[in-house]
Amino acid sequence: MAATTLVAVSPVGANGAPAPSVNAVMSNADLDAATIPQLQTRMAKGALTAVGLTEAYLGRIHQLEPKVHSILFLDPTAVSQARASDERRRRGHVLGPLDGIPVLLKDNIDTRDLPTTAGSRALLAKNPVKDAPLVTALRRAGAVILGKANLSEWANFRSTTSTSGWSGVGGQTNNPYVLDRNPCGSSSGSAAAVAASLAQVAIGTETDGSIVCPGGQNGIVGIKPTLGVISGAGIVPISHEQDTAGPFGRHVVDVALTLSVLAGKDYVPPTTSLRGKRIGVWAMAGTDAGVDKVMQETVAALTKAGATVVDVVPANQDTIGNDELPALLAEFKHDLNAYLATRPGVPQTLADLIAFNQHDPVELSKFGQELFEQAQAAPPITDPTYLKQRAEATDLARHSIDDLIAADHLDAIIAPTNGPAWVTDYAKGDVDEIGSSTPAAVAGYPDITVPAGFAGPLPIGVSFMAGKNSDAHLVALAAAFERLTAARQAPKFLPTSP
Secondary structure (H helix, E strand, C coil), rough: CCCCCCCCCCCCCCCCECCCHHHHCCHHHHHHCCCHHHHHHHHCCCCHHHHHHHHHHHHHHHHHHHHHHHEEEECCCCHHHHHHHHHHHHHCCCCCCCCCCCCECCCCECCCCCCCCCHHHHCCCCCCCCHHHHHHHHHHHHCEEEEEEECHHHHHCCCCCCCCEEEEEEEEECCCCEEEEEHHHHHCCHHHHCCCCCCCEEEEEEECCCCCCHHHHHHCEEECCCCCCCCCECCCCCCCCCCEEEECCCCHHHHHHHHHHCCCCCCCCCCCCCCEEEEEEECCCCCCHHHHHHHHHHHHHHHHCCCCCCCCCCHHHHHHHHHHHHHHHHHHHHHHHHHHHCCCCCCCCHHHHHHHHHHCCCCCCCCCCCHHHHCCCCCCCCCCHHHHHHHHHHHHHHHHHHHHHHCCCCCCEEEEECCCCCEEEECCCCCCCEEEEEHHHHHHCCCCEEEEEEEEEEEEEEEEEECCCCHHHHHHHHHHHHHCCCCCCCEEEEECCC
């Protein structure tokens, strides 16, 4: 557990005795491989209990969290939540596929009974007054809230030279494949924890890349749904125009089941063949030799499976990128001030946060707050220049996807999600050279990353993108790709790699 953990429990049995080892309930390999439907089948047969599953995850957290540093706060009621799930099952009243399933939440999602800090020491003083709607949905579905995951502080929107996975509250989250490599961000802890099998699923958030990049870089599945599919209330914001929550899992079916609970709509994919599908390939060739190899293997696998692949390049990416940041700065100031007004007992404005950081001994120890300062100086969201930039960015981003799909009759566009994870280095900051998340992020369209291969010991993901509300269609394609490639391998927690 990170040294700054404020709420934690040791893994204990239901009677207060030391928890069983992971192997006493499920092997490490079994925890990594089991899907939610498989776990539910075992619980239905009496071969597993929610308490046993929760204790297995708590035992693994106790074992591996000192290496990964992915969790900020553990919920001391987790075993009690699991016990309540087991009692419901004994009465024949299972609430659904997430009943008894351990879930972690990114720590920018409001929880009434645990801190919600966005990684900042400025928000430690007082918890939110109520759960975010998505947390309420998880609780009603019977999910076991294990705790809160570390993140890139303020969802990576504080500094132009920030390092993903670092926060003033939690320190640095590590990539479980190679521990000195970066997990990407900003949903760093959520993705790293799922990759390390510290939870069955986790919830992250994305403005641009913050679900799909850590998903790809940590070798798991992550979906950024269409904007508005999941309620954004009760989440520390960057932009109402782009922000969305989304689930992580080691398996597409787990992500689909979790998305279904969060959205209140069924996203569980039917069995779909890739044969006859038309897939646009935005290869981004030349960025990295390892990525090029994975994309070549992906194209070969799709072709062998009967899909038709078409080379594509979305238009106007430079203009979209140039418009995006000024728009986000204005939206961040407006949206964050509105959010802080719902949090009594913590700083109430962006200006207050800037002042807090200037006097805190930890907050500015690794990098500055240039984006905070630029946002504070940004125009209001009624400003004509802002309105033009936002409208242009959104329109171009949507056309960059919609026009390709229409012109080539595509079922989806794929692109590399990430390059090989870089060495975490506070002097250099992040070294993310793959920008495939931006079109879907700015458009508000869905984007799902699936493990596709490796560059040495480091995972590479492939992103599936399409138009508005194509989420279920993309989940089905992602599931077919997962079955085809079976590319994911469990992490080995290597200390370093050449």
